[in-house]
Amino acid sequence: MGTLWRGAIAATALAGSLATASPLTVGECFEGGDFIANAARARDNGVLRETFLTRLEEDLLVIQAYPPALRWFAKDAEDEEFLSQAAREVFDAPAAPEAHRARFLAACFVRATA
DSSP: OHHHHHHHHHHHHHHHHHSOOOOOOHHHHHHHHHHHHHHHHHHHTTOOHHHHHHHHHHHHHHHTTSOGGGSSSOOSHHHHHHHHHHHHHHHHSOOOHHHHHHHHHHHHHHHHHO
């Protein structure tokens, strides 16, 4: 049964990767910004870099099983990398949660309007 499930996920992910993702919305940018601020709060509360980033990678893999239109934020590989890079910066260049959020929002708004 596990093999069938993994096959279904892989097929869905492949089909989803063939579709063109829609541009990020302002709302998605704010949600992503909240996620990044919460990543900084998790860091401040002792969550280790590798623990957080491994969990994010696992979550992004699971999200790929859904069609891009139903995904939160990470609709394609570029979105995933954008979010992952911002999460890495939370741990590699620590700042206050709101500073990380503001930096993420500024970059996200540029991507949303590009």
